[in-house]
Amino acid sequence: MRLRFRQRCLTALSFTGGSDLAGPAFRRCRLRSGGVSRRGRPTLADVAAKAGVSLKTASRVINGEYGVAPATASRVQDAARDLGFRPNHLARTLASRRTSAAVGLVIPDLSDPFIAALAAEVEQNLAARDLQFMSASHGDDPERQRRQSRALVERRVDALVVVSAPGDASYLQPEIDHGLVVVAVDRPLDGVAVDTVVVDNEKAARLGVDGMIKAGHRRIAALSLDSELWTLTERIRGYHHAMEQAGIAVDPALVRSHCADVAEARAVMATMLAADDPPTAVLAAKGGVGRAAIRAMLDAGVVLDLTVFDEVADPDLLVIPPSTVVESGPVRLGAAAASMVLERLDGLHGPAREIVLAPLFEHPRPLTQVPPTGSDRTARGARANATARRTA
Amino acid sequence: MRLRFRQRCLTALSFTGGSDLAGPAFRRCRLRSGGVSRRGRPTLADVAAKAGVSLKTASRVINGEYGVAPATASRVQDAARDLGFRPNHLARTLASRRTSAAVGLVIPDLSDPFIAALAAEVEQNLAARDLQFMSASHGDDPERQRRQSRALVERRVDALVVVSAPGDASYLQPEIDHGLVVVAVDRPLDGVAVDTVVVDNEKAARLGVDGMIKAGHRRIAALSLDSELWTLTERIRGYHHAMEQAGIAVDPALVRSHCADVAEARAVMATMLAADDPPTAVLAAKGGVGRAAIRAMLDAGVVLDLTVFDEVADPDLLVIPPSTVVESGPVRLGAAAASMVLERLDGLHGPAREIVLAPLFEHPRPLTQVPPTGSDRTARGARANATARRTA
């Protein structure tokens, strides 16, 4: 096959000499000769000339306007086809004083499946309205977010959908004043009042921890990353609320909300499990942290109840499935954000709107019911067998 | 916190009255008054007027050119800041006769983690060169791919990176002739000779199956989806080659390369497992199909050796980890594609280049060694215990 593939490729039309770009500045080297573009794209004027009509007539045909004799129209169409004419959307936007029909997506990182799912949904909803979609990643760096937003504004996007990095974003206010539509999704945007769609992450964590408390757990660990991310801090707040409401004193040794990375989370979990008084259940504030906890449990040979967030891909197929999965639902977030954008673009005025979605819960595995007797049960007491369960 | 969030949002600067867009056509309603744009963005002319200088001087300052008196320069800068001026990249592109500094990514679906990882890598490499990135999904529909490509060309992207739908793409040839850089990644592009970076999928499958044969398997099933996708058909070819080379007659009952979807793949696998003469190992040509096979094994209470593709997220954490994972490596594919684009944009001429990467192999679980005696071993004979393994 290796061979076949090579063949197919190399017997195809020979390469036409490469791009007409040269030098790091990508300057077009366009040599005019006789009034028609040498290389580079033909213009509407070229088409008009070839068809022997005026610019305006050519324009009418290309835009499907009425009032052109059929014969003239087809002459123009032939010329356009022969020349490989493609209308220049940039010039069109400029001349028509219309908007660019493009929307920018400012996100942390496209390679995160949660973000990718959200982005895909936004794109699909916008594509249905012929809006082009440009994305720019900021890697949770506020400064990069600012630069990326600026770049998109300079390209005159009609709207910005933002999954924001932490930090102030009031630099967007002037753009909003100048008519830019901004919608915050998954995380609120600080310093500007814009349409927002988020999930109640505090409640999500609170209910998750509550479920574990109801199952009899009292020693519940909480793991998160060292980050100012709104979603993460909300989840840790939810943990504390749930414990407080249940009248359980939080053991500081069980709360590590500032792990540097996933590897540290795993080590921290291992240490907790090896301690005299290990937790019997865990809240992991982020997908990767949850998987780190699972690895630590695997290493220690124990199975604790576990609440994780946004474990998008088949949590029930994990060796130790989490007992509770909280989903923000990237698809519904993306869909809601897209529809807010469209409404604003359609002329909706009025104050910033806020949608707070309820978190979604899944239980790939039933919680281990911990008998309410005694309070210093060990991790080993809560052990369960990973192979005991079976999925539908 | 629910409360706190509301507060923070609603006490922020009050919403300024919405976008300046109205009606479904998104036409700007821009009322001029006294020569300065009422709403809509200020132009360089506005800045120049406010600073009391000519257009060209303002332009010089905005572009950081030399030869402007410091006092003049700062007056212009102040004016620009006060007005909230942002250069119009579209107009700039048009006037300067330079390229748009944008690259289009034409992909099947952003929500696929493999594609998302590839896209993220392309974006990152291009962003480092200040190239804006636009993506467009085609959902493996050739007609949509054509439309999306056209839309990107009309926006005058400098290059197109394509993870192609099946089918002819020779409609790109005129664009290439007009200077568009096109790079195919992960899957070759039919009908045009362009720079290409793919993985040798035939070899990937062949080696994967070969490994299972070497472990003693003879009844090896192959599962794939009903699709013309190059990657999938290559993998099925690889399966047949491996079997042929080993002199094993392929049992047609074990090859189902045209499942309609993942659910059907699961059912097919279940049927195979329940048959008198079940397979002892499986090749699943795609991530989702692999997980379907795992579910079927789980249902049947057996663990067969399994080769899967592109199981990006922690295959070792699956209940039944595949014995072999073949990775195309979305990151290296994306990086290679990006660098090919950059080289062409930097003026590299010459024939289409082809990079064929070797597949990457991982073994989350050692293969079950099947004794070479007898040939009608049942699935039950190859059973293993999922809990016996432990990961590093």
Added chain:
DNA sequence: GTGAAAGCGCTAACAG
């Protein structure tokens, strides 16, 4: 039915 002229927001030569 068709076309000429003006201009979108900017840069690119040239002059002063």
Added chain:
DNA sequence: CTGTTAGCGCTTTCAC
């Protein structure tokens, strides 16, 4: 150091 004149590729008046 600064300004003037063209024009990018297209749409938009408004006239023929």
